[in-house]
Each structure stands twice: as structure tokens, then as C-alpha cells.
Amino acid sequence: MSHFLSPLFETGFFQSEAVRTALIIGTVVAIVAGALGVFTVMRGQSFAAEAFGDIGTTGGSGAFLVGAGPLPGFLVFGVLAAGAMELVGIQRARGRDLATGIVLGAALGLAALFLYLGSTIHNTTGAVVTILFGSIFTISNSMIPLVAVLAAVVALILLVIHRPLLLSTVSPEIATARGVPVRLLGATYLLALAAAVALCALTIGSILSTALLVGPAAAALRATRRAGRAVLLAGLLGVAAMWLGIVLAYDSYYWPPKGNGWPVSFFVVTIVFVIYLLSGVPAWRERRRAGRTIG
Amino acid sequence: MLDDVSFEIRAGEFTGLIGSNGAGKTTLFRVILGLTPASRGRILLAGGARSRRNPLIGYVPQKFLLDPDMPLRARDLVALGIDAHRFGIARPSRARRERAEQMLAAVDALEFADKRVGLLSGGEQQRVLIAHALIGEPRLLLADEPLANLDLRSADEVVALLARIAREQQIAVFISAHEINPLLPVMDRVVYLAAGRAVSGPAKEVVRSDVLSRLYGHHVDVLHVHGRVIVIAGAGEDLGGHELRFPDAETGS
Numbered sequence: 001m002s003h004f005l006s007p008l009f010e011t012g013f014f015q016s017e018a019v020r021t022a023l024i025i026g027t028v029v030a031i032v033a034g035a036l037g038v039f040t041v042m043r044g045q046s047f048a049a050e051a052f053g054d055i056g057t058t059g060g061s062g063a064f065l066v067g068a069g070p071l072p073g074f075l076v077f078g079v080l081a082a083g084a085m086e087l088v089g090i091q092r093a094r095g096r097d098l099a100t101g102i103v104l105g106a107a108l109g110l111a112a113l114f115l116y117l118g119s120t121i122h123n124t125t126g127a128v129v130t131i132l133f134g135s136i137f138t139i140s141n142s143m144i145p146l147v148a149v150l151a152a153v154v155a156l157i158l159l160v161i162h163r164p165l166l167l168s169t170v171s172p173e174i175a176t177a178r179g180v181p182v183r184l185l186g187a188t189y190l191l192a193l194a195a196a197v198a199l200c201a202l203t204i205g206s207i208l209s210t211a212l213l214v215g216p217a218a219a220a221l222r223a224t225r226r227a228g229r230a231v232l233l234a235g236l237l238g239v240a241a242m243w244l245g246i247v248l249a250y251d252s253y254y255w256p257p258k259g260n261g262w263p264v265s266f267f268v269v270t271i272v273f274v275i276y277l278l279s280g281v282p283a284w285r286e287r288r289r290a291g292r293t294i295g
Numbered sequence: 296m297l298d299d300v301s302f303e304i305r306a307g308e309f310t311g312l313i314g315s316n317g318a319g320k321t322t323l324f325r326v327i328l329g330l331t332p333a334s335r336g337r338i339l340l341a342g343g344a345r346s347r348r349n350p351l352i353g354y355v356p357q358k359f360l361l362d363p364d365m366p367l368r369a370r371d372l373v374a375l376g377i378d379a380h381r382f383g384i385a386r387p388s389r390a391r392r393e394r395a396e397q398m399l400a401a402v403d404a405l406e407f408a409d410k411r412v413g414l415l416s417g418g419e420q421q422r423v424l425i426a427h428a429l430i431g432e433p434r435l436l437l438a439d440e441p442l443a444n445l446d447l448r449s450a451d452e453v454v455a456l457l458a459r460i461a462r463e464q465q466i467a468v469f470i471s472a473h474e475i476n477p478l479l480p481v482m483d484r485v486v487y488l489a490a491g492r493a494v495s496g497p498a499k500e501v502v503r504s505d506v507l508s509r510l511y512g513h514h515v516d517v518l519h520v521h522g523r524v525i526v527i528a529g530a531g532e533d534l535g536g537h538e539l540r541f542p543d544a545e546t547g548s
Contacts, residue, residue, distance in 0.1 A: 038366075041364075042362075042364075042365060042366070159383075159384060160382050160383055161382060162384075163375070163378070163379045163380075163381060163382070163383075163384075163385060164379060164380055164381070164382060166367075166375065166379065167375055167379040167380065169365075170361065170365065170367065170372065170375070171356060171359060173354070173356035174354060174356055174427075174428075175379075175380070176330055177328045177329075177330060177352070177354040177356075178354075178379075178380040179380055180380045221364055221366055222364070224366055225366055225367070225368050225409070225410075225411050226366055226367075226368065226371060227366045227367060227371070229366070230366045
């Protein structure tokens with residue numbers, strides 16, 4: 001590592017197996033989350049993404065109870081939630097919000113039970129924090145192939161459906177008139193979203209997962225007029241937040257309280273939030289300038 | 296809702312679908328598009344049966360309001376008209392870009408081609424949508440209430456544009472409106488919907504007291520006042536000051 005970067009990268013950063021695994025998984029997940037996130041923001045389905053994350057808590061805690069890793073739990077419950085949302089009629093905004101809210105409440109109640117039982121039986125509370133808030137440094141490098149395959153499947157689905165999905169997002173009427181299976185497309189997209197949220201939950205925790213999905217995408221959408229560029233930019237911003245978060249978390253080992261690093265998720269989510277705030281600055285300055293010329 | 300509605304529209308002509316709110320204009324369009332099944336009857340397009348996913352029909356839906364945050368320039372929305380219904384990746388090519396450019400020029404939208412669609416005015420969005428519908432080279436262009444929410448000048452511009460497209464590209468342009476006035480200067484034929492039925496023909500032959508009385512099933516007055524024509528459909532029919540004006544009205548101006 002060149003000397004001028006050494007204050008940022010504490011000794012042993014790139015030698016650490018845990019850091020390397022975190023960087024690889026974080027990068028893959030941030031890219032997929034950015035791409036899905038752009039469509040999520042455009043379609044106004046951030047609440048659905050949030051619901052997948054919260055319901056993933058139930059899946060993750062259920063998996064913990066039976067002694068499995070959290071990712072399969074996140075994934076299975078997310079996909080089930082996507083199916084349930086489609087069945088209750090995601091097309092109608094009112095019914096959708098109500099049904100999502102009710103299912104969400106029930107699922108989180110179940111999560112409370114699973115987490116309590118799991119902590120009691122396994123005699124540990126660490127898993128609770130891991131499920132809720134993530135713990136990217138504890139992910140085993142044997143997870144990399146599974147994460148990569150899942151991410152590739154999600155990316156492939158989006159690649160195949162992105163054009164008709166964009167058209168049906170712009171105007172469901174035009175898309176239907178042109179023979180696009182709008183409802184099937186919406187359901188396929190929801191499944192991909194559920195998988196992407198599961199991946200985010202693995203890295204920064206189930207209840208923070210939406211931040212990585214929606215934050216970089218919302219910032220990217222403010223910065224560009226083109227959908228393709230928004231997807232690229234969202235991925236880039238997500239990766240930047242992830243890397244910076246991992247670096248800072250690694251460094252925080254030497255911050256007070258000494259010997260205990262701060263959680264990566266805190267850094268990632270805070271950086272995403274700052275990026276989103278900064279993305280509003282150009283528009284804000286333009287408004288101020290316009291206000292001055294008028295006033 | 297609609298019963299025994301039969302008419303024809305022709306390539307190269309501008310046809311208006313006139314009726315008050317709730318007369319069934321959108322339903323009729325949906326039947327033509329194949330989105331709503333008709334209980335009986337059929338639609339022939341270019342001599343053949345209309346099939347679903349029909350590239351022969353271009354469609355501009357009613358009340359199109361795009362979110363200002365949608366990352367889509369006017370030229371991107373037009374390009375989506377080429378093949379956005381297909382799955383997989385579209386290779387960007389010069390031919391695609393040039394075709395979109397041509398369509399933007401055809402609807403006088405080049406000036407705002409690089410702006411976000413959601414930030415355009417209602418009239419500008421209508422032009423972009425028309426270009427989006429036309430780029431697939433349809434034989435029939437359906438526009439559902441394209442003049443709704445437009446100021447008078449934008450409405451006149453959109454009507455003139457649609458008439459020009461019908462003549463120049465030799466396609467059938469069929470647009471619905473609850474207000475007939477803006478269409479009269481260019482309309483070749485009118486399909487007048489009321490009471491679940493329709494009459495059609497050249498505007499001067501349809502918008503007459505005897506014809507509309509038969510359509511409505513009760514007496515209807517068509518008045519010519521200072522170069523304007525006013526349809527009074529009588530009690531029970533809410534036409535809300537429905538005004539008709541012929542450019543060459545007998546009463547002169």
C-alpha cells in the first residue's frame with residue numbers, strides 16, 4: 001500500500017481474509033442493489049422493498065433457530081412475501097399498503113418469537129444483531145459462490161425484462177396495448193427484488209437492507225436523465241459506500257472504545273444517507289439561483 | 296355500454312370520436328386495441344382481423360402524466376416505441392438514433408428532445424407520445440383525449456400536427472374528444488357517440504338537428520349563432536354548453 005494512503009488503510013487491511021471476503025460480497029451486492037433500486041424508485045415500490053427486508057428478519061431468525069445461515073432464510077421468506085403481495089393485489093395502491101402492513105406486523109411478531117427462542121436455545125445474542133444489523137466481517141468466504149450465483153441470476157432477470165419493464169413503468173396502458181404481459185412482468189420484478197433485498201440483508205442486516213437498495217438509486221436518479229446511466233451510477237455509489245464503510249469500520253477498531261470496531265452497517269447506511277443529501281445540492285442551488293434572479 | 300356501433304375509418308384521414316364524458320369513447324378504444332373484449336361484433340384492420348399485440352395500431356393513452364424524476368429524455372421515450380415490448384437487450388445503433396431523431400422532427404419536438412419527459416408541458420408530452428406511437432409505423436393511430444388539459448393554442452397545434460401526420464404518412468388518425476370545436480377545421484369524418492349508439496360521416500352531415508335527434512332518441516337542436524354551432528341535447532343530457540363551430544358555417548362570421 002502506498003504510503004500516502006496508509007493513514008486511511010490501517011495495517012493488515014488487505015491481508016485480512018475477512019476484509020477481502022467483505023469487499024467481494026459487498027461489491028457484488030451493491031451493484032445488483034443499485035440496478036434493482038433504480039427500478040424500485042421509478043416504480044414507487046420502496047415500501048415493498050422495505051417489507052421484504054422486514055419479513056426477511058423472520059426468515060433469518062427462523063434459520064437461526066434451526067441452526068442454518070441467514071441467507072436462505074432471508075431469501076425464502078422474501079420470495080414468499082413477494083408471492084403474497086402479488087396475490088393480494090399489488091396493483092391497487094390502497095389494498096397493497098394495507099395488506100403489506102398487516103402481513104409485515106404478523107411476520108415481525110413471528111421474528112420476535114424466533115429470535116427469543118433462538119437466543120435461549122443457542123445461548124447467544126450475537127446472531128440477533130447479525131440478522132437485524134448485519135455483520136459483513138463474519139461472513140465466511142465459502143458464501144462467495146452462493147452470493148455470486150444469486151446476484152448473477154437477479155442481474156440476468158433484470159437484463160432480460162428491463163425494456164418491457166421500463167415501458168410498463170412509464171405507462172401500463174401503452175405496454176398492455178403493445179402486448180406486454182404487464183402483470184407477469186411486475187411479479188417477476190418483485191421476485192428479483194426480493195432476492196436483491198435478501199442479498200442486502202446479508203451484508204448490512206435485514207432492517208437496514210432498504211438503505212443500500214433505495215439510497216444510491218435515489219441519488220443516481222437525481223443526477224442523471226437516463227435510465228441506463230442511473231443504473232450504472234447507483235451501482236457505483238453503492239460500491240463506494242460499501243468500500244468506504246468497510247474501511248472505516250476496519251479503522252474504527254482503533255477508535256474508542258478501543259479494541260471493538262464499530263458496525264460496518266452504521267458506516268454504510270450513514271454514507272448512503274450523506275450521498276443522498278449531497279445529490280440534492282445541485283437542484284437546491286439551482287432553485288436558490290432562480291429565486292435570486294426573480295427576487 | 297355500447298351497442299350496435301358500426302363505422303369505418305380510412306387511411307390518410309383524420310377522424311374524430313366525439314361524445315360527452317361517459318359516452319364510451321375510452322371503452323371503444325379499448326375494444327379496438329383488444330384490451331376489452333367485445334361481447335359481439337368484430338374489428339377489421341387493413342382488411343384483416345385485428346390481433347392482440349398489434350403493431351399496426353399506435354396508441355396514445357388518456358391522462359398521461361409522467362413523474363418528473365423519471366430518468367427518461369424525450370428521445371429515450373420515442374426510442375422505446377421501436378421495440379420496448381421485446382425482452383432482452385437492444386443494441387444501441389445509429390439507425391435507431393436516427394429514426395428517433397426523424398420522429399422527433401416530425402412532431403416538432405427536437406427543441407426539447409434532451410429534456411426529461413416529466414418536466415415537459417402537457418402539449419410537449421403529447422407530441423413526444425405521438426412520436427413514440429408513430430415510430431413503430433402503425434396504420435392506425437389512436438389518441439384518447441389528447442386535448443384534455445391543454446391550453447387552446449397547444450390544442451390547436453396538436454390537432455394540426457395529427458392532421459398533417461394523417462395526410463403525409465397516409466395513416467388513419469382517430470382521436471377522441473368531448474369538445475368538437477378544436478377538431479372541426481381538419482376533421483374528415485366524425486364518429487358521434489351518444490346513448491350507446493353512434494353515427495358517423497363527414498362532420499357537416501352528422502352534426503345536424505335531424506341526425507343527432509335520431510342518435511339521441513329525442514329532439515336535439517343544432518344552432519348556428521354568429522358562425523358558431525351549438526348543440527342543445529335537451530333535458531337529461533348533460534352537454535355542458537357543448538359548442539360546435541364550423542369554419543364555413545352558413546351564417547358567416
